[in-house]
Amino acid sequence: DQQVKQNSPSLSVQEGRISILNCDYTNSMFDYFLWYKKYPAEGPTFLISISSIKDKNEDGRFTVFLNKSAKHLSLHIVPSQPGDSAVYFCASTFGNEKLTFGTGTRLTIIP
Amino acid sequence: DTGVSQDPRHKITKRGQNVTFRCDPISEHNRLYWYRQTLGQGPEFLTYFQNEAQLEKSRLLSDRFSAERPKGSFSTLEIQRTEQGDSAMYLCASSLNGGREPQHFGDGTRLSIL
Numbered sequence: 001d002q003q004v005k006q007n008s009p010s011l012s013v014q015e016g017r018i019s020i021l022n023c024d025y026t027n028s029m030f031d032y033f034l035w036y037k038k039y040p041a042e043g044p045t046f047l048i049s050i051s052s053i054k055d056k057n058e059d060g061r062f063t064v065f066l067n068k069s070a071k072h073l074s075l076h077i078v079p080s081q082p083g084d085s086a087v088y089f090c091a092s093t094f095g096n097e098k099l100t101f102g103t104g105t106r107l108t109i110i111p
Numbered sequence: 112d113t114g115v116s117q118d119p120r121h122k123i124t125k126r127g128q129n130v131t132f133r134c135d136p137i138s139e140h141n142r143l144y145w146y147r148q149t150l151g152q153g154p155e156f157l158t159y160f161q162n163e164a165q166l167e168k169s170r171l172l173s174d175r176f177s178a179e180r181p182k183g184s185f186s187t188l189e190i191q192r193t194e195q196g197d198s199a200m201y202l203c204a205s206s207l208n209g210g211r212e213p214q215h216f217g218d219g220t221r222l223s224i225l
Contacts, residue, residue: 004153032211043115043202043216044154051211089153098144098167099204099214101153 003027004092006102014110019077021105023090026071030092034099035064035075038087047088048075077107085109113137115217117203123223124193131189132220136205143186144214145178146202147171154202160186161208190222198224 005024013019021035031052036044050057050064050073057064063076077084087106091099116135124130136143141162146154157176158168162183172178175194180186190197200221204214 034213036216041218043117043204043218046213046215049211049213091153098156098159098169099146099154100156103151103153 002103004090004100004102006090006105008105009103010106010108012108012110013080015082016079019080019084019107019109021075021077021088021090021107023073023075023102024071025073025092027092027094027100028071029094030100031094032092033064033066033073034091034093035062036089036091038089038104044089080109082109082111115203115205115215117201117217117220119220120218121221121223123225125225126193126195128193129189129191130193130222131187132201132222133185133187134203134217135185136203137215139207140205140215141183141208142206142214143180144204144206145186145188146204148200148202148219157188193222193224195224198222
């Protein structure tokens with residue numbers, strides 16, 4: 001039962017352009033959503049989060065959008081930089097307890 | 112560095128042996144989580160503690176697995192009688208209790224079963 005889905009295993013984007021990573025969830029109880037970035041041989045690094053009472057949160061080059069009716073969230077990175085190349089995981093939780101992760105999207109930024 | 116620390120980074124052992132991993136959370140964090148990640152998958156929840164109390168265990172955590180956080184600071188995860196299927200990255204995370212606080216992860220312990 002995959003409650004959090006990232007349907008694109010990989011994405012390639014030109015440096016300087018916008019990267020858009022997508023995530024869908026099925027559990028309507030989820031009320032807090034997070035994006036993590038992972039480099040090889042390292043643990044996931046927290047990037048940005050959003051509560052279910054909001055539909056947008058920005059932090060520098062990163063913006064997360066939440067569409068509750070569609071049970072969909074997306075991460076926008078603009079402008080994309082070579083250091084953004086990594087695997088991105090979305091994660092969801094309710095009650096600020098255990099995280100349920102998607103399977104990840106490998107983002108490659110092309111110089 | 113005041114992040115989450117895990118030890119060892121790598122563990123290679125023979126099937127049937129017992130292994131123990133350690134996690135030191137960020138010092139002021141009272142919640143500590145263990146996850147397991149296999150190739151091509153996202154991390155999967157195993158168990159979590161609030162201070163020294165173990166509040167939830169996943170059904171993934173068979174009776175060969177045990178976790179402790181005796182003084183509400185560091186935690187250990189032990190796997191007894193290891194099996195091939197236990198090969199994975201074991202990740203520890205910590206967070207502050209309450210509100211919308213993200214979990215912060217260590218770099219994990221990679222377990223390889225020969």
